[in-house]
Amino acid sequence: xSRKLTRLKTDFYMPDYRRNCSRFVTCFIVLLLIISCKNxxxxxxxxxxxxxxxxxxxxxxxxxxxxxxxxxxxNSKGYDSLRKYSLDKSxxxxxxxxxxxxxxxxxxxxxxxxxxxxxxxxxxxxxLNQLAFYTIPELASLIKNKKISSLKLTEFFLDRLKKYGPxxxxxxxxxxxxxxxxxxxxxxxxxNGHYRGILHGIPYGVKDLMSVNGxxxxxxxxxxxxxxxxxxxxxxxxxxxxxxVLVAKLVSGAxxxxxxxxxxxxxxxxxxxxxxxxxxxxxxxATSAGLVPFALxxxxxxxxxxxxxxxxxxxxxxxxxxVSRHGVMSLSWSMxxxxxxxxxxxxxxxxxxxxxxxxxxxxxxxxxxxxxxPALDFKTFKVAYLKDDIEKDTTEGKENLEExxxxxxxxxxxxxxxxxxxxxxxxxFDIILRSESGAFxxxxxxxxxxxxxxxxxxxSRANSLRQSRFIPxxxxxQANRHRQVLIEQMHxxxxxxxxxxxxxxxxxxxxxxxxxxxxxxxxxTGLDEENHPTSVTFVGNLYDEEKxxxxxxxxxxxxxFDEMHPKGFD
Numbered sequence: 001x002s003r004k005l006t007r008l009k010t011d012f013y014m015p016d017y018r019r020n021c022s023r024f025v026t027c028f029i030v031l032l033l034i035i036s037c038k039n040x041x042x043x044x045x046x047x048x049x050x051x052x053x054x055x056x057x058x059x060x061x062x063x064x065x066x067x068x069x070x071x072x073x074x075n076s077k078g079y080d081s082l083r084k085y086s087l088d089k090s091x092x093x094x095x096x097x098x099x100x101x102x103x104x105x106x107x108x109x110x111x112x113x114x115x116x117x118x119x120x121x122x123x124x125x126x127x128l129n130q131l132a133f134y135t136i137p138e139l140a141s142l143i144k145n146k147k148i149s150s151l152k153l154t155e156f157f158l159d160r161l162k163k164y165g166p167x168x169x170x171x172x173x174x175x176x177x178x179x180x181x182x183x184x185x186x187x188x189x190x191x192n193g194h195y196r197g198i199l200h201g202i203p204y205g206v207k208d209l210m211s212v213n214g215x216x217x218x219x220x221x222x223x224x225x226x227x228x229x230x231x232x233x234x235x236x237x238x239x240x241x242x243x244x245v246l247v248a249k250l251v252s253g254a255x256x257x258x259x260x261x262x263x264x265x266x267x268x269x270x271x272x273x274x275x276x277x278x279x280x281x282x283x284x285x286a287t288s289a290g291l292v293p294f295a296l297x298x299x300x301x302x303x304x305x306x307x308x309x310x311x312x313x314x315x316x317x318x319x320x321x322x323v324s325r326h327g328v329m330s331l332s333w334s335m336x337x338x339x340x341x342x343x344x345x346x347x348x349x350x351x352x353x354x355x356x357x358x359x360x361x362x363x364x365x366x367x368x369x370x371x372x373x374p375a376l377d378f379k380t381f382k383v384a385y386l387k388d389d390i391e392k393d394t395t396e397g398k399e400n401l402e403e404x405x406x407x408x409x410x411x412x413x414x415x416x417x418x419x420x421x422x423x424x425x426x427x428x429f430d431i432i433l434r435s436e437s438g439a440f441x442x443x444x445x446x447x448x449x450x451x452x453x454x455x456x457x458x459x460s461r462a463n464s465l466r467q468s469r470f471i472p473x474x475x476x477x478q479a480n481r482h483r484q485v486l487i488e489q490m491h492x493x494x495x496x497x498x499x500x501x502x503x504x505x506x507x508x509x510x511x512x513x514x515x516x517x518x519x520x521x522x523x524x525t526g527l528d529e530e531n532h533p534t535s536v537t538f539v540g541n542l543y544d545e546e547k548x549x550x551x552x553x554x555x556x557x558x559x560x561f562d563e564m565h566p567k568g569f570d
Contacts, residue, residue, distance in 0.1 A: 043076060056472055083446065089330070093439075096364060097334030099320045099517030099542055101491035107543050109369035114353055116198045117374070118144060129570045132160060132290025133563075136202060136347045139293060143201040146190070150201025154183040154245050157203040160291045161248050164569060167272065169264040170285040172208045173215055173249040179203065182245045198350055200243035205292040207280050208249040209256060209329040210338075212236055219329050220252035220261035220279070221461075223449045233327025234362065235296060235338055235355045242354045250282030250295055254453055255441065256303060256331045257461040262454055268311055269566040270532055277310040279303040283341045284311035289569045294342040294351055298328060300335045300433060301514050305522040305537060308341055309504045312524045312533030312564055314552065315341045316348040319543050320517030321366050323352075324359035332436040333364075334480075335514055344562040345521060345552035352545060372546040378554035379412045381547055384493075385501035386509065387417035395506045397534030400525040404536045404555070405501070411558055415501055420508050421489040428479050429515055435476045437461075438468020445469070483515050490516045498547045500539035513539055521548045524561040533564070 049065050049072065060068065100106075122141035125131055131153075134142075142148045158176055165171035186201045211217045211229035218225045236246060251266045253259050259266040259281035266281035268274040269289035276285040280297025284307030287295050297304045299317045308315025316339045323338040330336060340351035349372055358367045390401060408415070444450045445465050453462040490512060494500060502509040504522050513520055519540045528534050540548035556562045 043073070055470055056475070086443065089440070090326075092330075092333050092363065097320065097517075099487060101488050104491070104542065106368055107371060110371045110373070112373065114370075114372050116140075116350055118198060120145075122147075124148060127570070128156070129290075131156060132570065133343065133565050134293070135343050136198060136293060136350050139202050140198045140200070143190070144195060150183040150186045150190075150245060151180065153201060154179050154203050154247060157247050157292060160289075161286070164269075164289055164291055165248075165286070168267045168269060168276075168285050168289060168291075169261075170251050170266050170276065170282040170289075170291070171205075171248050172218055172220070172251055172261070172263070172282070175212065175215055175246050175248060178212075178214070179245050179247045182240065186243055186245065196241075196243035199239065199354065201245060202243070202293055203245045203247040204239060204351075205248040205250045205283065205286055205295040206233075206236060206246065207283050207295070207297050208252045209298055210236055210249075210296065211327040212246065212249065215249060217249070217329075218252075218262070219255055221254040222262040222452045222454055223444060225262050229327070231327055234324035234359050236327070238355050239296075239351075244354075247292060248286070250280075250286050250292075252298075252329075253279035253281055253303075254455060255437075255461045255465075256298065256300060256329065257464075258455075259307075260455055268532075269569055270312060270527075271530075274310075274532070277307040280307050280315075280341060284308055284313060284315075287311070287313050287341050287343070288566060290565065294340060294347055296338060296351075296355070297341045298331075299337050299339065299514070300331045302510050304337075304339050304341060305504060305510065305520060308522045309524075309535035309537075310533060312527075312535075312561075312566070313341055314344050314348055314521065314523050314556075314562060315339065316345075316352055316521045316545065316549065317514075317519060318352060318356065318545055319368075319519045321364040322356050322368070322519070322543065322545070324355075324357075324362040324365050326359055326361035330436075330440050332433045333440075334436060335433055337517075344556050345523060345549050346556075348521065349546075349549040349553070352549070356545075366543075368543045370546060372549065374550070376546075376550055378547075378551045381413075381498035381551055382496065383408075383413050383415040383499045383501065383551075384418040384497040385415040386420065386503070386507065388419055389503055389507040389509070390501075393503045393506055395503065395534075396528040396530070396532065397504070397525065400528065400534040401503060401536055404525045404559075407558060408501075408555065411554065415499075416497070418493055418497075418500070420493070420512060421486060424486055424489075425479075425482050426508060426511065428475070429483065429511065431471055431476055431479045432483065432515070434464055434468045435471050438465055438471070441465050486512065487516045490518065494518070494539070494541050498540070498544070499551050502537045502539055504535045504537045509537065509539065518542060519545045519548060521552045523552045523555060524564065525559075526561050527564070 210233040213232045256279040258278035259275040266276040268276045283295035283297040288311035304315045304317045340348045342348045359365045538548045
C-alpha cells in the first residue's frame with residue numbers, strides 16, 4: 001500500500017515531461033485558436049475605443065462603448081471592402097462643391113467679343129536677352145509681322161531653359177521635340193496666311209501636375225517621378241489650339257506642397273539662396289527669370305498667389321470651376337484651381353480667356369461668360385479695402401502696400417474700409433483639404449510608398465497624408481457646413497463692391513477666398529529692403545475676373561513694378 005501511495009505521489013510531483021509537454025502544447029494551440037477567433041471577429045478592443053476617443057475629443061460611457069463595439073467592427077469590415085476596389089485618379093467624389101451663395105446673380109454674356117490689341121512698331125532688341133521679358137502682345141507683334149519666327153523664338157527660350165534652369169531647379173522636363181514640331185507647324189500656317197490669334201507661336205510652360213501625352217507627369221514627387229499619363233490636360237490642349245508652344249513642364253513642389261521636389265529645391269531668381277515658394281514654384285521662378293513668357297500654375301491654398309508674389313510676377317487665381325482640371329492632379333477636389341502666371345495683368349487676361357470655360361470632362365466647370373472689356377474705366381469700380389489688416393500688417397511689404405494705396409488714391413480710387421468675418425472656426429477648415437488629399441492619395445499611404453517622398457518631417461506632405469486617416473467624416477462634413485456660412489458672409493461683404501484690396505500675406509484673406517472660391521490677382525508693388533519682391537492682392541466677386549484684371553492693369557499702367565526683372569538673367 002505504501003509503495004502505491006509513493007508511486008502516486010511520485011506521478012503527481014514528478015511528472016512525465018513528454019506527456020505534460022504534449023498537454024501544454026495542445027493547450028497553447030487551443031489558446032491561440034481562441035485568440036485568433038477573437039481577432040477575426042474583433043480587430044480591436046474596448047480599450048482601443050476608449051483611447052481613440054481622445055483623438056476626437058469625445059467620451060462615451062462604458063455602457064455606450066459596449067453598444068458601439070459590434071457596430072464599429074461592421075464599419076471596419078466596410079473599410080476593408082472599400083480598399084479591395086481601386087479607383088482611377090480621374091474619379092471625382094459624387095459630391096460637388098458649389099461656391100455660389102443664395103440668390104447669386106451670374107454675369108450675363110455681352111455681345112462684344114474680346115479684341116486683343118497687338119501693338120505695331122515692336123522690334124527685336126539690341127540685346128536679344130531683353131526679348132525674354134517682352135509681354136505677350138509684344139511677342140505677338142514680332143511674330144505676326146514676321147520679325148521673328150516661332151521656331152527662332154522657341155529655340156531662344158529653350159536655350160534659356162537649358163542655361164538657367166539647372167541653377168534655379170525650376171524645370172522637370174523640357175518638351176523640346178514637341179515644341180520644335182509645334183513651332184515649325186505654326187510658322188508654316190502663318191506663311192500660308194493663317195494666324196490663330198495673339199498666342200500664335202508663343203512659348204509657355206506648365207506646372208508638372210498637368211499631363212501631356214508622351215511626357216512624364218511627375219507631380220514633383222519621388223513615387224511618381226517615372227509616371228507617364230497618356231492624355232493631355234484640357235488647358236494644355238486649349239493653349240495648343242490657340243497657337244501656344246509648350247516648351248517645358250515646370251516644377252511642382254512634391255504633391256503640390258512647397259518648393260521642394262524630388263530633384264531639389266526651386267530657387268527664387270531674385271535671391272537664389274531663397275526658395276521660390278510653392279507649390280507652383282517652377283512656374284513662378286521660370287516666368288520671373290524670363291525662361292518662359294508665361295506659365296500655368298495651380299492653387300489650393302496659395303500656390304499661385306504666393307510664388308507670384310515672392311518671384312515678382314502677376315498671378316491670377318480664378319473662381320473655382322472657371323478653368324478645367326481635367327488631366328490635372330487633384331489635391332482637394334473642392335478647392336483646386338488652375339490659373340495663369342505672367343508678366344502683367346493683361347497677359348493674365350489673355351491666357352485666362354483661352355483656358356477658361358465649360359469642359360465636358362470636368363463637371364465642376366461652368367458656362368459663365370468672361371466679359372473682359374479693355375475700354376472699361378477701372379476708376380469707376382466700387383472698391384473696398386481691409387483697413388485693419390493693412391494697418392496690422394507686419395510683413396516686409398507693408399510699406400510698399402501703403403504706397404500702392406496712395407498711388408490708387410492719386411488715380412481717383414477712394415476705397416471703403418471693410419473687415420473679414422471674425423466669428424468663424426478658422427482652425428478647423430484645414431480639415432477639408434487634408435481629408436480630400438488623404439482620399440486621393442490613400443493608395444500611396446496604404447502601400448507605404450509615401451515613405452519614399454523626399455520630405456518626411458512634421459510639416460511635410462507625407463506626414464499630412466498619413467494623419468488624414470484620423471479625421472472623422474463627421475468633422476469633415478461639419479467643416480463644410482461652416483464653409484457654407486462663410487460663403488454667405490463673404491458675399492454680404494463683397495456684393496456691394498467690385499474690388500477688395502488686401503495684403504497678400506499675414507491675414508485670413510488667402511484662406512477665406514480659397515474656401516469660398518473667389519478670384520484674386522497678386523500684383524507686384526516693388527522690392528523690400530532686402531531687394532525681395534512684394535505684392536498686393538485684389539479680390540473680386542465670383543465669376544468676375546474681368547474687373548480685378550482691369551483694376552490690376554490700371555494700377556500697372558500707372559506704375560513700373562511689373563517691368564522689374566531679377567539681375568543676372570538679362
